[in-house]
Structure formats: C-alpha cells, structure tokens
Amino acid sequence: MVYNRRRIIKKKLKPCSADFMIDNNKGSSSAVVFGEMICQKLKVSAVEAVCNQTAVDLAGELRCNVPAFNGNRLNLEKHVLKDLAEKEDFNKFMTYIRDPREQVEEFIRKKVKKYMFEENKNKAPQILQKNSDDIQRFIRQTLFEATEKIKTEKGDINMWVKEFSISLRCKLKLTMNTISCQNFRDINNLDFLRVEIEKGLQIISKEMKSLSLTEVMNNRQKPDEILIDQLCNCCWERCPFCAAVCINTIKDHSPDKHSVPFHRPSGVNGWHKRASMELNNDFCTTSVASDKIFYPSPESEKSIPYKLYQTAGGKYASWSIIADGSMLPYWKWFVCRFQKEIEDYYKEKCKGWGEILPEWRKYTKEEALRSLDEMQSVGPPCALLHAQLSALS
Ligand SMILES: [Zn+2]
Ligand SMILES: [Zn+2]
Ligand SMILES: [Zn+2]
Incomplete structure (x- = not known):
C-alpha cells in the first residue's frame, strides 16, 4: 500500500514537482489515492453509461430508418415474410410456422447487425463517439460544480462524495458505498482532489476512444434486445x-x-x-x-x-x-x-x-x-x- 501510494504520487505529480513539494503532506497523498479510487469507479460506470445510451440511440435510429421496424406489427411480419421468400429456405419457413417468435427475433438481430456493421458503418461509431464526449463533459461539469458547492458550504470529504455521486446519478450509476471515506478524512483541499480526478479523466477519455461497437453489442443493454423487447412484447x-x-x-x-x-x-x-x-x-x-x-x-x-x-x-x-x-x-x-x-x-x-x-x-x-x-x-x-x-x- 505504501509502495503503491508512492508510485502513484510519482506517476501523477512528476510534471509539477515544485507544487508537489509544497503539497506533500498526508492530506494530499490521501487525495491522490482517493482520486484514483474514484476514477476507477468512474471508468466502469462511464463505459456502461455510454454503451447503454448508444444502445438506446441505435435502437431509435433503427426504428426510424429501417422499414421493417418503423411500422406496426403487421409491417414487421410482412418484412419477415419477404425475407423468407427471398431466401427460399424451407427450414426457415418451418421455423417461422412452428416458432414464429424465434424466427422474428433472429430476423431483428440480423437486421440490426447489418445496419450497424454494413449499411451504416460510419453512423454507429459517430453515435458512440458523441455519447462518450457527452458523458465526459457531464462528469467534468459535475465534478466542478460539486466541488464548488461543498467548498462554499465548508463541507468535508463525506459531503463531497455524497454531492458528487448524487449529481452524477441522472446519467451514471456510481456505487460509492464500497468506498469508505473513513480513511480519507484528512483530505482538506478539495481543489487538489478535483485536479487529481481530472487527471484520471484523461485516462478514461483514452479508454473511451478505443471503445468499439463490439463492446456495445456485449453490453447488458443491447440495441437488438431493446428492439426485440419493443417489437415482440x-x-x-x-x-x-x-x-x-x-x-x-x-x-x-x-x-x-x-x-x-x-x-x-x-x-x-x-x-x-x-x-x-x-x-x-x-x-x-x-x-x-x-x-x-x-x-x-x-x-x-x-x-x-x-x-x-x-x-x-x-x-x-x-x-x-x-x-x-x-x-x-x-x-x-x-x-x-x-x-x-x-x-x-x-x-x-x-x-x-x-x-x-x-x-x-x-x-x-x-x-x-x-x-x-x-x-x-x-x-x-x-x-x-x-x-x-x-x-x-
Ligand atoms: Zn425519427
Ligand atoms: Zn388460420
Ligand atoms: Zn392474440
């Protein structure tokens, strides 16, 4: 643990070693460790939030732009039947007759894949990028506002954690209950903590840039499953x-x-x-x-x-x-x-x-x-x- 802290401090603060000398008291090294913990949690929930939002946005795109999905039930059925006739595969017809839901779900999954990875290869990554930019902007803004608010209220780290996680809640789930502020009571400079977290956000930003549609498709909430829920319920x-x-x-x-x-x-x-x-x-x-x-x-x-x-x-x-x-x-x-x-x-x-x-x-x-x-x-x-x-x- 001691080794870890020192390593983190070295890694994080090397570029501004003059400030580091001044701030190098127990409070600031706690802030570094605490900031790191917050960023770990932020990373996980930010990725999840971006994937969820992208899945919802893509499902909306598909419902508006894919003819099979932009009408009513009968319209979807019509497109499934067209697809079956075009393929002229008797086994698929029989699946449709014996277990229509299975065939319809397969049809939806295939259409979603085709839309995302073939027909609109460029659009889906744009949506992903936009959502990841949005979420990062939102985190930065929330971080700034929560810090300012608690500073004005002369609050402590406990209050800061509460304020920060509650403000984030509308877009991302940050489970703070596993973080105990008990060991971090000595954090007295909230601005220093904020700067630490901002540094961590740059790493998160890099992570977000490498996020691919495959991750969206492996997410708990997937665009095809959203459509299946809507169209097959x-x-x-x-x-x-x-x-x-x-x-x-x-x-x-x-x-x-x-x-x-x-x-x-x-x-x-x-x-x-x-x-x-x-x-x-x-x-x-x-x-x-x-x-x-x-x-x-x-x-x-x-x-x-x-x-x-x-x-x-x-x-x-x-x-x-x-x-x-x-x-x-x-x-x-x-x-x-x-x-x-x-x-x-x-x-x-x-x-x-x-x-x-x-x-x-x-x-x-x-x-x-x-x-x-x-x-x-x-x-x-x-x-x-x-x-x-x-x-x-
Ligand atoms: Zn529309
Ligand atoms: Zn009949
Ligand atoms: Zn009925």
Missing part, C-alpha cells in the same frame, strides 16, 4: 388451423379474441383429412364458411362443423376467424414452390382435399412478394417511438 398465439400469428399488440388481451387478417392454407400447419394422406389446402377464411367438418384433436371422436369452430372450445373458442374468403397469393405461391418439401415434412400429399388449383401455380415469386404489400398499414408516428425509447433510458 405482444400476442404470439397461433391460429389453431393455419398457425398464423395473432396481430394483437397486447400480450394478454382476453377477453378479446385472437385475430389475424391473413390466414394460410391449414395444410402448411399439417392439417389433413382424417384417415387419409390428403393435406388440407383451404385457407381458414374459406373453411369457416364451408360445410366441412374438423376434429379438434387427433383423439377427438366428435367432429365439429367449421362454421361452428368456436364451439370446439379451448384454443378454437379464443379465436375470431373472419369468413371473408381472403387468400394471400403469397401462401399460394409458398404451397406450390415447396409442395414436395411440405409433403415430405408432414408425410402427406397434396391430393384430393389438398389438390392444388391450377390457378395457384401461376403466381411468380415477384407476385407473391408484391401481394405482401396488401398487408401494409400505417404504424405509429416516429415521435411516439422516440418517446417510448427515451422512457427506456
């Missing part, structure tokens, strides 16, 4: 027939029924004619208007008319399926494009009930993608998103 119930995801933005919205404007052929979710190998390629919006029947589960002995699907109870009762006969060409294209894969996946066939209409086969991928634009609707204004984001920080 909603209802994820799937239609009992076609597995389309409810579009309600509230996680638990009972007694309101689950609903989705665009259903799919229920065969994509494995529905088939009982005791046959015929997949059901009817869209739910058509089924519920038909005279067909279904068995609520493979064990069910009693069949239910599609028209009365809610009387099957349970998950069927919690859905509202509008019999508007709407059929998104996207899913017609999907069934034709992956007919063999779907048949192999479910070990069923697209025949009989599941016979694909010749009309369906005419859709090109481009037409399928274009049909997704029907899903477009207006999202909340950007200002509202910013308000949500700042509430987070």
